Amino acid sequence: xxxxxxxxxxAARLGTISGMRVHAFDVDTVNPPAAIVPxxxxxxxxxxxxxxxxxxxxxxxxxxxxxxxxxxxxxKLCDALEPAGATSVKAAIEGDRNPGVGCLFTAGxxxxxxxxxxxxxxxxxxxxxxxxxxxxxxxxxxxxRS
Amino acid sequence: MAVLVLTNVKALVGAADLTGYSNKVTLAAKVDALxxxxxxxxxxxxxxxxxxxxxxxxxxxxxxxxxxxPDDRLFADLGVAAVPQTVIPQGAxxxxxxxxxxxxxxxxxxxxxxxxxxxxxxxxxxDGTPLVRGQLADSGTRTSTATxxxxxxxxxxxxxxxxxxxxxxxxxxxxxxLTATLQTDxxxxxxxxxxxATGSAITAAGSQWLAGAAGVGExxxxxxxxxxxxxxxxxxxxxxxxx
Numbered sequence: 001x002x003x004x005x006x007x008x009x010x011a012a013r014l015g016t017i018s019g020m021r022v023h024a025f026d027v028d029t030v031n032p033p034a035a036i037v038p039x040x041x042x043x044x045x046x047x048x049x050x051x052x053x054x055x056x057x058x059x060x061x062x063x064x065x066x067x068x069x070x071x072x073x074x075x076k077l078c079d080a081l082e083p084a085g086a087t088s089v090k091a092a093i094e095g096d097r098n099p100g101v102g103c104l105f106t107a108g109x110x111x112x113x114x115x116x117x118x119x120x121x122x123x124x125x126x127x128x129x130x131x132x133x134x135x136x137x138x139x140x141x142x143x144x145r146s
Numbered sequence: 147m148a149v150l151v152l153t154n155v156k157a158l159v160g161a162a163d164l165t166g167y168s169n170k171v172t173l174a175a176k177v178d179a180l181x182x183x184x185x186x187x188x189x190x191x192x193x194x195x196x197x198x199x200x201x202x203x204x205x206x207x208x209x210x211x212x213x214x215x216p217d218d219r220l221f222a223d224l225g226v227a228a229v230p231q232t233v234i235p236q237g238a239x240x241x242x243x244x245x246x247x248x249x250x251x252x253x254x255x256x257x258x259x260x261x262x263x264x265x266x267x268x269x270x271x272x273d274g275t276p277l278v279r280g281q282l283a284d285s286g287t288r289t290s291t292a293t294x295x296x297x298x299x300x301x302x303x304x305x306x307x308x309x310x311x312x313x314x315x316x317x318x319x320x321x322x323x324l325t326a327t328l329q330t331d332x333x334x335x336x337x338x339x340x341x342x343a344t345g346s347a348i349t350a351a352g353s354q355w356l357a358g359a360a361g362v363g364e365x366x367x368x369x370x371x372x373x374x375x376x377x378x379x380x381x382x383x384x385x386x387x388x389x
Contacts, residue, residue, distance in 0.1 A: 046153045047263075048206055050166040051237065053153065100211055118261055143263060145166065 001111055001144040003040070006057060009104025009111035010037045010093065010140065014061070017080075017092050029129035033076065035089070036062045040142075052146040054113070059140040061117075063089060064126060064133035073134040081120050081136060089138050090117040104142075112144035154237035157204055158313045158383055159249075159270075160229050161351040162219035167266075168206035173233050173245055175200045175277050200247055200272035202231060208256050208264040213351060214315060220268045223251040227273040230311040230353040232385050238285040240295050244385040246311040248275035248355055275355070278309045280387015283369055288324070288380045294369045296334045300388040302363040308342050308388050310356040310369065315381040317350050322378035324348040326371055328356045328386065332364040340364065348380070363388060 011024035014035040021031055026038040040057040048054035065076040079087035094117055097103045102110020123136040157164045157171045178196030210217035223229050232246040249270035256266045284294040302308055310328045317324075328342040342358035367386045 048166055048169045049153065049155045049157065049171070051154050053166070054207070100209065114263075116261055 001113075001146055003043075003057070005106065005111040006104060006142055006144060007037050007039075009106060010059065010061065010142075011035075012106065013093050013095055013104065014089065016095060017087060017089070020063075027128075029131075030064050030133070032064045032066045032133055033080075034064045036064075038062070047143070048145075050145075054143060054145050057142040057144065059142065060121075061089070061093070061138040061140050062126070062135055063138070064128065064135040067125065067132050067134050077123065077134050077136060081123070093117045093138070093140055112142045115140060115142040150236065152235070156232070156234040156238055156383070158230075158232040158234075158311075159204070159219055160223065160231075160353045161313060161315055162214040162216070163313070163315050163383065164204060164206065164216050164219070167209055167216045168204050170203070170205040171233055172203045173200065173277075174202070198277075200249075200277040202233070202249060202270045203267065204270075205265065205267040208266040216266050216268075217256070220251065220254045220266065224254055226251060228275075228355070229270075230313065230355050231270060232311050232313065232383065234282055234385070238282065238383070240282050240285065241297065242282045244280050244282045244387070245277060246280065246309070246385050246387065247272050247277045248311075249273055276309070276389040278311075278385075278387035278389040280309070280385050280389075282383070283310070283367070283386045284371075284382055284384040286381070288371055288373060288382055289378060291370075291372050291374075293329075293336070294371070294384065296331075296336060296366050296368045297386055298334065298365065299367055299386065300363075301365045302358075302361055302388050304361045306363075306388055307360055308358040308363045308367060308386065310343070310384060310386045312345065312348075312354040312356070312369075313383045314348055314351050314353065315383070317348075317378075317380055319378035320376035322349060322373070322375035322380065324371060324373050324378075324380050324382075326354065326356065326369050326384070328358065329368050329370055330358075330362070330364045331366045334366050336366065336368065339368075339370075342367070 042058040044056040104111035227250040343356040
């Protein structure tokens, strides 16, 4: 388990949303609908004893939708904010959790022990590369042993 | 010497190494202070040492699935006495200070708040076995007969004994067998090793407690590990001390 595989795993899960263009890194321009997995905002090491032990990674996953049509943009955003369903970002991120085994699987290998998409914050208008989009930030906490 | 940030406390209960699951380990030793004051005490309270006891708490993140996971291990140990428990504050380097005893486990608790990592907490009390402050003697995988690094510890007084706790975390191979003998000598090179105690053959994951006779020990200690079988492999942690 590494931070690189965690970010790749999150990107892969977001890629299961039909039509979502995913970047496993911060970008200067986007083509909506787009999801961005930036580096974690916070990492808390040593959550359990041992070397290197259990780490907690707090991500802010961002999604952007075209603002060309205000109502359509907000409808698309709200579809992404749903707690469940095919368009739900939360459901996509948490979609391959196997309690007691792991999550964010690639070829059967988990990138993390477990995760939770606990909240959506800061829904509104974002500017990326001089273009305005409607978007939101999803608080995602990932627990992994290195 | 330097102060220590707790990040790698090894916590062993029976066959289970709970280090990677725990985020809190405490060990408390207590001696009753008995009032023996008389009129001849010259105005000062006179205290005498009474009974001793040890209590321990381990807490962390709940996991289950095998005998070495905290849920399987600690739930099975509820109400069971004579389970070796070892705490090594500085991690698994031979020679590190280790505290070990045998415990009875009266409490196991799990469950928490939605959205948080599932926690567990368990308390244990000494079952009458002394709390021993010793050293880590061995940590790792053993596949053939060998002796561990010699440790320099106290020569036991007439009322003291040499103790060893052996935690066997996993075993593999065909007809594997490990027999541990606690040895002592008066020189680090062990030119004339003497047996302090010998354990029964270990053929599966578990734990073992060895105790020598009172007053037996010469200052240097090690384990002789006799291993038999086809492609045998034992993952062990062993600690030795005098109390």
